[in-house]
Amino acid sequence: MTWLETVEKSVPLYDLQGSKVGEVKLPNLFSFPVRKDIIRRVYISSLTKKLQPKGRDPMAGRRTPASSFGINLGMARIPRVSGSGEGALAPNTVGGRLAFPPTPRKELAENVNRKEVRLALISALSATSDLSSVRARGHKFSGDVLPIVIRDDFEGMRTTVEALEVLEELGLKEDLNRAKDGIKIRAGKGKMRGRRYVCPKSILVVIGKDDAPLRRSLRNVPGVDVVSARVVGVIHLAPGGQPGRLTVYTESALSKLTQRLGGGLQ
Incomplete structure (x- = not known):
């Protein structure tokens, strides 16, 4: 499939009880080839843009009175501390x-062209x-139809129990348990x-409002992330660089993505 052969797809629209209440036409963004x-x-x-630069003090290892004892002494001419004879100052020496x-x-940071970032996000x-x-x-x-689209009422969930009940009604309980059971102690x-602990990535919920109460409701659920359509990126949609994260969208999130990315690539 080429970029010009994209077609619109329709998926069911769910309510908070997990029942189908209609259909939603997905934007063309969801029918592009996966690169x-x-x-x-x-x-x-x-x-790499999240990495914090680090460095050493320019004088590290140089604050020493060490100097070479000279030649014709039957020993290496590396700088040594007077009295103890320990090597110092020079690199590739014990104590150096x-x-x-x-x-x-x-x-x-590795810089990438804006068009590549846009293409990666759409993919x-x-x-x-x-x-x-x-x-x-x-x-x-x-279920055999993805992605999962739910009504905007979901963004107003104020308790974790209510939000988890909705996810379970959508048939996602097994994946929640997979992430919870997969928590382990980090090696190293x-x-x-x-x-200390590492947790598998589970469901990603893309919402329309930045300040929706759902953010606080699901913030402590293992593996679950909530992000607004305004800032969602490849790092959320493809953890580890592998695309295909299980994602739940709200109706307003789909419209926000369409406004942000348009119909795809021009």
């Missing part, structure tokens, strides 16, 4: 400084409507640095 290569590139770019320590001047949105892509990520759900030193 995994560009999605991966833009995901890495988004990830680093030759090329990290520097804050290094450019960590990632399209992947949320592809059953094979969603199942390839390991999501578990009942990250355990000691405030990120």
